[in-house]
Amino acid sequence: MKMLLEGRWVDREARTEILDPESGATVDTVPRADAADAERALAHAEKAAETARRWPIHERMRVLSGAARLLDERRETFAERIAREGIKTIREARREAARCADTLRLGAEEARRLHGETVPFDQAPGSERRVGAWRPEPVGIVVAITPYNDPLNLVAHKLAPALAAGNAVILKPDSRTPLSALALVEALLEAGLPEEIVQVLTGPGSEVGAALVRDPRPRTVSFTGGKVTGERIAREAGLKKLSMELGSNAPAIVLPDADLDAAVAACVAGAYAAAGQNCLHVQRLLLHRDIADAFTEAFVAGARGVSTGPKLDEATDMGPMIDEQAALRVESMVQDAQAAGATVLTGGGRSGTVLAPTVVAGVPLGHPLDVDEVYGPVTVVRTFEDSSEAVARANAVDFGLQAGLFTRDLDAAFHIADGLRYGGVVVNDSSDYRIDAMPFGGVKGSGLGREGVRYAMEAMTEPKLVCFALSSRS
Numbered sequence: 001m002k003m004l005l006e007g008r009w010v011d012r013e014a015r016t017e018i019l020d021p022e023s024g025a026t027v028d029t030v031p032r033a034d035a036a037d038a039e040r041a042l043a044h045a046e047k048a049a050e051t052a053r054r055w056p057i058h059e060r061m062r063v064l065s066g067a068a069r070l071l072d073e074r075r076e077t078f079a080e081r082i083a084r085e086g087i088k089t090i091r092e093a094r095r096e097a098a099r100c101a102d103t104l105r106l107g108a109e110e111a112r113r114l115h116g117e118t119v120p121f122d123q124a125p126g127s128e129r130r131v132g133a134w135r136p137e138p139v140g141i142v143v144a145i146t147p148y149n150d151p152l153n154l155v156a157h158k159l160a161p162a163l164a165a166g167n168a169v170i171l172k173p174d175s176r177t178p179l180s181a182l183a184l185v186e187a188l189l190e191a192g193l194p195e196e197i198v199q200v201l202t203g204p205g206s207e208v209g210a211a212l213v214r215d216p217r218p219r220t221v222s223f224t225g226g227k228v229t230g231e232r233i234a235r236e237a238g239l240k241k242l243s244m245e246l247g248s249n250a251p252a253i254v255l256p257d258a259d260l261d262a263a264v265a266a267c268v269a270g271a272y273a274a275a276g277q278n279c280l281h282v283q284r285l286l287l288h289r290d291i292a293d294a295f296t297e298a299f300v301a302g303a304r305g306v307s308t309g310p311k312l313d314e315a316t317d318m319g320p321m322i323d324e325q326a327a328l329r330v331e332s333m334v335q336d337a338q339a340a341g342a343t344v345l346t347g348g349g350r351s352g353t354v355l356a357p358t359v360v361a362g363v364p365l366g367h368p369l370d371v372d373e374v375y376g377p378v379t380v381v382r383t384f385e386d387s388s389e390a391v392a393r394a395n396a397v398d399f400g401l402q403a404g405l406f407t408r409d410l411d412a413a414f415h416i417a418d419g420l421r422y423g424g425v426v427v428n429d430s431s432d433y434r435i436d437a438m439p440f441g442g443v444k445g446s447g448l449g450r451e452g453v454r455y456a457m458e459a460m461t462e463p464k465l466v467c468f469a470l471s472s473r474s
Contacts, residue, residue, distance in 0.1 A: 001028055001029075001030050001178075001179060002030075002031060002056075002170075002182075003030060003031045003033060003182070003200050003201055004182075004185060004195075004198065004199050004200040005033075005037060005040060005044070005199055005200075005201065006040060006041070006044040006199070007044070007195040007196040007198075008195075008237075009019040011031050011032065012031035012033065012037075014031070014032040014034075014215065015030060015031055015032055016029060016030050016031075016032045016175060016202065016203075018027050018030060018085050018175075018177070018179055019176065019323075020084055020085065021087055021155060021179065021319075021320045021322050021353050022311055022319065022320045022353065023085065023332065024191050024353075025214040026082060026167050027084050027085050027179065028085075028170050028179055030178050030182070030202040030444075030451065031203075032202070032204070033201040033202055033203030033208050034203060034204050034207055034208065035203055035208065035211040036458060037202065037208065037474055038042060038170075038201060038203075038207075038211035038212050038215075038422075039201065040210050041116065041170050041199045041201055041212075042141070042212070042215055042217050042218070043168070044196065044199065045141045045168045045169075045199065045217070045218075046141070046217060046258055047195050048249040049140040049141050049194070049225040049457075050137070050193075050195040050198060051194060051196055052088055052138065052163075052166050052167050052168045052197045052272040053137070053138050053140070053166050053167075053178055054166075054275070055194065055197070056168055056220065057111050057166075058106070058113065059192070059330055060107075060111045060164055060166065060193075061108040061109075061111050061112060062108075062164055062192060062305050063107060063163070063188060063192045063193045064107040064108035064111070064160060064164065064188075064191075065104070065108040065189045065191075065396070066099040066104045066162065066190075066191030066192060067104050067184075067187045067191040067193075067361070068102070068104035068108070069097065069101075069102065069191075070187045070190060070191060070410060071097060071100055071101035071187060072098075072101050073124070074093070074179060074187075075094060075097045075098060075101075075103075075325075076438050077182075077226075077323050078093075078100070078152060078180065079093035079094040079096070080093070080195065080312070080341025080358065081152075081179055081180050082096055082097065082151060082180050083311045083312055083314075083319075084179075084203060084311075085151065085176075085177045085178075085179045085180065085205055086148055086149070086151050086176075086177045086322070087148070087149065087236055087240070087274055087275055087277055087311075087320055087321065087322055088179075088274060088319055089312075089313075089316045089317065089318065089359065090311060090312050090313075090314065090316075091314065092164065092225070092273065092274060092319070093145055093315075094375040095124055096150060096152055096153050096165070097153075098151060099153045100152045100155075100156045100184070101434055102156055102436055103153055103160050103436045103453065104155040104156055106160060106436060106454075107159075107163060107164040107453050108118050108455050109442060110146060110160075110161065110454050110457060111163050111164035111165075111455075114136055114164065114165065114166075114457070114461075115135065115136075116133055116134040116135035116136055116411060116463065117133060117134065118131075118132070118133040119133060119134065119465070120130055120466070121410070121467065123135035123470070124414075126409070127474065128435045129357075129465055129467050129469065129470040129471075130391065130468065130470065131467075131468050131470065132464040132465060132466050132467035132468055133465075133466060134290045134463045134464060134466070135462070135463070135464055135466075136302055136461035136462070136463055137166075137461060137462055137463075137464045138165050138166035138167040138168060138208045138369065138374065138431065138460065138462075139219035139220045139241065139460055139462055140217075140219050140460055141168050141169075141216075141217055141219060141220075142158070142162040142167045142168070142169045142170070142218065142219075142220045142221075142222060142224070142230050142460055143169075143170050143172070143212045143221045144158035144159065144162065144170070144171045144172070144222045144223075145172045145205065145212075145213075145221070145222070145223045145225065146158060146171055146172070146173050146174060146181065147174050147224050147225045147226070147272055148174040148176050148225055148277075148322050149278055149322075149367040150176035150278075151172065151173065151174065151178075151179075151180040152180040152181070153181075153182060153436070154437075155173060155180070155181045155184055156184065157224075157436070157451050157452075157453070157456065158171065158222050159171065159184070159185075159188070159198065160436055160453050161453045161457040161460055162215065162222070162456075162460050163188075163193070163197070163198070163285060163371055164218075164453065164457060165457045165461045166454050166459045167220075168196075168197050168198070169197065169198045169199070170198075170199050170212055171185070171198065171200045171201070172200075172201050172203070172205065172208055172209050172212060173200065173202065174205075175202070175203065175204055175257075176322060176323070177207065181200060182200055183371060185198055185200050189357075194218070194357040197324065201415065202227060203351070204214065205229070208293045209411045210236070210269050210273075213236055213237050214237070214238070216237050216238060216240075218240060219241060219462075220240060220241040220242075220459050220460050221233060221237055221240060221241070221242055221243070221245045221246065222243045222244075222246075222456065222459065222460070223242070223243070223245075223442075224244070224245045224246075225246065225247075225450075226247060226373075227246040227247055227371050227373070227399075227445050227446075228242045230246040230355045230447065231393070234311065234383060234448075241449075241459050241460075242267055242448050242449070242459075243447075243448060243449035243451070243459040244447040244448045244449065244458075245279065245401075245440070245442070245446070245447045245451055246442075246445060246446055246447040247279045247373045247375070247399065247401070247445075247446065247447075248279050248281075248371065248373060248399040248400070248401030248402065248431075248442060248446050248472050249284065249373050249374075249394070249397045250270075250280055250281060250282055250283055250285075250393040250399075250401060250402055250403060250404070250407075250430075250431035250432070251282075251283070251284040251285075251398045251403050251404070252282050252284070252286065252404035252406070252430050252431060253284055253286045253384075253390045253391075253394060253403065253405045253406065253416065253430070254286070254291065254295055254406045255265075255289045255313055255387070255405075255406060255407040255409065255412060256290040256291045257407055257409055258406035258407050258408065258428075259293055259406070259408070259428070260291060260294065260298065261298075262406075262428070263295070263406040263428075264298045264299050264302055264432050265302070265358055266404070266406075266430040267282050267285060267302075267379075267404070267427050267430050268299060268302035268305075268306065269430065269432065270282040270430030270431060270433075271283075271303070271357070271430075271432075272303065272306045272318050272357045272377050272434030273318075273325045273377045273432060274319070275318050275319055275320060275321055275322065275354075275355070276320065276330075276374065276375065276377035277326075277362075277375055277378045278374075278432065278435070279377065279401055279446075280401065280402055280431050280432040280434065281374075281375070281431075282379055282380070282404065282410050282430050282431055282432060283312045283373070283379060283380060284370070284379070284382060284393075284394075285299065285380065285381045285382065286382055286384055286390050286394060287311045287382070287384070288382075288383070288384060288385075288390075289384065289385060292383040294382075296345070296359075296361070296381050297439045298377055298389055299359065299379075299381070299406050300345050300346045300359050303346050303347065303358045303359050303379075304357070305358040306318050307347045308354050308356070308357075308359045313342065315454075317430070318357065318377065319354075320352070320353035320354045321353045321354070321376060322356060323351075323353060324352060326353075326355050326374075326375075326376070327350055327352070327354070327355050328347040328350075328377030329376075330355055330374060330375070330377075330378060331348070331350045331376060333369055333376075333378070334348050334358060334360060334369070334378060335348075335368045336365075336367070337360055337363050337366070337367055337368075338360075340363075340364050341362055341364060341474055342361065342363045342364070342369070343359050343361050343362045344358065344359070345359040345360065345361055345381070346358065346359050347359060347377070347378075348360075352364075353454075355376055355378075356377070357377050358377055358378040359378075359379050359381060360378060360379070360380050360381070361380070361382075363373055363380045363382070365396075368393050370395070370397075371397050371398070373399065385397065387412060387415065387416055388419075391416055391420060392421040393419055393462065395419075395420065395421045397444075398444050398445040399442065399444055399445050399446045400420075400421045400422045400423060400442045400444045400445075400446050401422060401423055401424070401431075401441070401442035401445035401446040402422055402424040402425070402426060402431040402434075402442070403420050403422045403424075403425050403426070403434075404425075404426050404429060404430040404431040405420075405425060405427050405428070405433075406427075407427070407428070407429055413427050421444065421454045422443065423439075423440070423441045423442035423443055423444065423446065423450070424439075424440070424442075428453070428456065435450065436453070437452055437453070437454070438452050439451075439452045439454075439455045440452050440455075441455075444465065456471070
């Protein structure tokens with residue numbers, strides 16, 4: 001495939017192979033963009049930003065809705081692309097393709113609601129003869145940097161709000177999974193998107209992403225990825241708006257009155273979807289001592305029931321890690337925890353890029369499996385005595401994206417949710433629950449701002465006030 005630069009699909013002599021994480025086979029190749037390409041894209045985006053700003057809202061709605069229809073019509077094609085270049089099974093990929101269409105439709109709907117409000121200036125003495133209002137205006141240029149784990153829908157979560165708000169966008173997809181992003185932009189163009197408004201650079205983040213982030217011309221950087229990279233962006237970006245979702249170490253708290261069967265099923269699904277390469281992955285099970293043994297036994301049985309195998313096989317539940325280096329990293333974390341006294345209750349083994357669904361107990365407090373983001377199919381089991389201890393343990397990490405809580409006690413749910421320092425608390429489901437319309441983001445090391453089309457648009461617009469001083473004529 002080619003990349004989209006200055007309104008044209010272009011190639012480069014240097015190309016990057018896109019490898020199937022499961023087989024290592026080459027799926028396709030893409031141009032290897034460099035810093036010079038980033039400069040060309042920025043110069044072009046300066047002019048394109050004016051086109052985007054004046055692009056009528058009804059046209060933005062038409063294009064986003066039209067692209068959503070194309071996604072619906074070609075869902076299986078998009079799903080196969082997601083599965084082949086990335087980590088997802090075909091069933092997971094179909095769900096992502098369907099969600100992407102919904103995200104685009106949300107963009108169309110939110111474009112319609114892009115309005116401000118009047119300001120009552122006469123609330124201030126001396127301003128009795130002033131009237132005016134503010135309205136949201138696009139920031140101009142949005143840089144969007146996306147990860148490998150949701151290579152289609154997380155791209156839509158950048159493009160839909162940016163386009164709905166009237167911005168020019170430079171997209172830098174993950175170098176390992178750019179094919180789905182390119183296909184989505186092709187669908188937007190087919191639906192009528194003006195060619196100059198979006199550009200897609202397929203190149204290394206260390207060169208292309210860094211050049212885009214440091215430049216003063218983009219006014220918003222929207223990034224989804226790791227905390228270390230997010231911190232680097234925050235240091236280098238300068239005076240611009242940042243929207244960053246940086247991962248988590250999500251807990252699921254289970255109280256003794258919970259529906260244990262439902263809780264186990266939800267937590268198993270949340271722990272091993274996308275092989276744990278998911279910012280909402282259930283990494284820590286915090287279990288009340290009265291139900292800890294029974295829950296752990298059932299959860300381990302559930303983990304053993306998660307099938308691994310070929311991604312395109314309808315029977316496969318869990319696919320591979322993104323590459324062998326990632327699998328080795330997680331395997332090493334588990335082995336290090338074992339050496340420190342932890343017990344692997346199931347899993348722990350690795351075959352190439354596939355790590356077996358793993359459950360670990362007895363992990364020392366402060367160990368990387370306890371406090372860092374594992375980003376793999378590993379879940380740690382820990383018990384607690386009372387709800388205050390559960391809240392303290394849940395909060396004892398430098399992350400705060402979402403937490404799960406299982407209880408039938410409404411009063412307990414309110415008090416625990418109030419004490420959890422997380423961007424979202426999901427009661428009677430795991431942390432791995434999200435719809436694309438909700439405000440999604442975290443606190444502490446989990447990032448800045450919120451995704452969800454309506455909320456992302458806040459980082460991609462600026463309120464512009466117009467105030468009229470009226471004459472004294474009656």
